[in-house]
Amino acid sequence: MNLNLVEICKDAKRVGIGGHVRPDGDCVGAVLGLYQYLQKSLPQAEVKAFLEKPAEIFSRLKGYEELDSQFPEEDPFDVFFVVDCTLDRLGDGEKYFHAAGRTVNIDHHVSNSGCGDINYIRPEIGATCELLYDLIGEENLDQDLAMALYTGIIHDTGVFQYSNTTPATMEKGAKLIGYGFDFARLIQETFYQKTYLQAQIMGRTLMESIRFMDGRCIASVVDRKVMDFYHAQPKDLDGIVNQLRNIEGIDCAIFLYQTEVLEYKVSLRSSEKVDVARIASFFGGGGHVRAAGCTMRGTFHDCVNNLSLHIERQLKELE
DSSP, rough: OOOOOOHHTTOEEEEEEOOOOSOOOOHOOOOOOOOHHHHHHHHTEEEEEEEEEOOOGGSSTGGGGBBBOOHHHHHHHOOEEEOOOOOOOOGHHHHHHHSSSEEEEEEETOOOOOSSSSEOOOOTTOOHHHHHHHHHOOOOOOOHHHHHHHHHHHHTTTTTSTOOOOOOOHHHHHHHHHHHHOOOHIEEEEEIIIOHHHHHHHOOOOOOOOTTTTTTTEEEEEHHHHHHHTTTGGGTTTTTHHHHHTTTTTEEEEEEEETTTTEEEEEEEEEEEEHHHHHHHHTTTTEEEEEEEEEEESSSHHHHHHHHHHHHHHHTTOO
């Protein structure tokens, strides 16, 4: 099945686009890429994009300033697109989905069973922006659109190093940089560069981490007290779980930060020996085989102990 995005919207007067809460690079790139394409392809329609305010590192992408992060009351959209997530992660944008005449879900997460009237879920593809590259078509790309799609691809493939990178992904990346934007600067500013605050809190989290299960797993936590001390926001914690996973000998990394009393947002990263999407799904979350997340209640130790049971079970299956 392939989607004709313009055909879906051919009679629409109002089209909306939404992505998930705490948007990452793939979500931001996908929302802005689809927004640019539909604006250009549907001159008869009003196209709006809704997203929690993304980090300033994405501000050079076209359409960034036009994103609506207030989620005001709106007349129903004829078509509403949900990209890079399921309905339960739309946050305040969920009201637009329920009121829309037609809904379309475009995603690549293996845990997504589809929430729209039309669903295009391709878990074998590395990024939602890579899906959009195929759906939009090379003939419709320009420099701004290429830059948005490239942003999403580099973020969800770890700049082409994660296991979801395929030869086709690399070919698309090569074609996208052919549009002439400063891709090296884009990678540095949006993927690698950290603020001093981010570096401080990452250093503390790594220093206070604990290894267990014969050193094959590692876990660390940032509680409210630490968040308040550094005046940190969730966006300041980006990259910590990946750094934990990069430690030699680690098959599964667990990173938690506290959101409420006895409530934690959990991020999981793994080697080829652990399917963290399966584990996250058990606790009501989801994601990819090697990168997933969920929300859990209890103490830090309760959460780690409950996750460890599932991790250990998978590791034993390989013995």
